[in-house]
Amino acid sequence: MSAEPNQEAPTASRTPKTDAVERFMHTPGRPPVGFVLSEFARRMEYELRVAIEVANGRATLADLERVQKLNVKSLPSRAAAPVRAVVAPAPSAPTRKASADAASQAGAAAPRVPRRKVSSEGAGESIVYEEGKVLFNQGDKADHLAIILEGSVEIFDAKTGNSIAVLNKGVSFGEQAILEGGVRGASARAHTRVVCLEISTEPLRAILKSDPGILTPVVEAMLLQLNMANKISKSVDSDELDYEVTNDNNLSSTQVQKILDEVYATGDNKGMSSDELMFLKLLASNKLHTTVHEAGTVLGSPDDTELGLGYIIVQGHVEAAIGPKKYKLGPGSVLGLAEALLDKTLPWALTSLDTVTLMNIPIDKALRGLEHANPGIRGIVRYTADRIMHLQNTF
Secondary structure (H helix, E strand, O other): OOOOOOOOOOOOOOOHHHHHHHHHHOOOOOOOOOOOOHHHHHHHHHHHHHHHHHHOOOOOHHHHHHHHHOOHHHOOOOOOOOHHHHOOOOOOHHHHHHHHHHHHHOOOOOOOOOOOEOOOOOEOEEEEEOOOOEEEOOOOEOOEEEEEEEOOEEEEOOOOOOEEEEEOOOOEEOHHHHOOOOEOOOEEEEOOOEEEEEEEOHHHHHHHHHOOOOHHHHHHHHHHHHHHHHHHHOOOOOOOOEEOOOOOOOOOHHHHHHHHHHHHHHOOOOOOOHHHHHHHHHHHOOOOEEEEEOOOOEEEOOOOOOOOEEEEEEEOOEEEEEOOEEEEEOOOOEEOHHHHHOOOOOOOEEEEOOOEEEEEEEHHHHHHHHHOOOHHHHHHHHHHHHHHHHHHOOO
């Protein structure tokens, strides 16, 4: 700290980090700590590094808890590799604790288990479920997403018992967990013995909540477009070619926000599906502009070389024509977002059937937001967009 005018600057401390910790540990009304052992100063410094990684979305709260439980001798030196390369989840808590204690008694560093990663920094833990084991139930609070590493998972309706889909190796599910207040829209159980990479989404939700740009509505719209693609892909062989999330969307933004606040506070989704909740969140957002288009307006076609906007239908209907098939898309449908983010062409020609109100997602702005986003969020968006394109190839 610089000296005040006309005052002599204080002598620089020879042990600035230890002195800083000592000042931090001083409690008013109690005798000050006389000195701080270097090993404890080192622990606090390392815990602070991990806490900063958590705040930046590069580590989880579980990582910080594991560091706090480590013996001081097991901590890496100040010259060690970055936190994310040395903090790793244990295969099971008892096994890690026993090995750490044994290493401490021998005076050696605790063994490190390399963390498996879904993106450059979106790490998770591998969990094994035996056949028939329920992974989560419909209506449960969503706190993680998962990627199937081995085996298959069945998504089913808990109320009817009907199977909705069987997901195989490489497929992710539960993306709604990255949204605040997200709940499971269906139940999941192990169709065979399955190994899943489960990724805690609390750090990602915190980042999205604090983002001043349009990153949150972009992610929400991507998940809504994935739901749409999933449902349409199941109807391609039927005569039911209509899709909409809801036909009751004449709510003011205040009414929508009140509903969402009640869902967050009580955990009761009021019988709404996950796609209905996501659509309400988008309606409540003030980050996107809306436009109104008359019947017969051409909104896009496979001939477009560059897509400048993605669309969310708020009111009205759009015809999406792919060859001889014509889909009628209503409120909650998302058009052109995944295609634009991946620089692909539209699979269909889009024409408004009546007066249509659309929320517009500016693609250039979305790409800039993703460029500076947490790598875990970028990985989820890219994976989701790829899945949407794969499903659209089945239309």
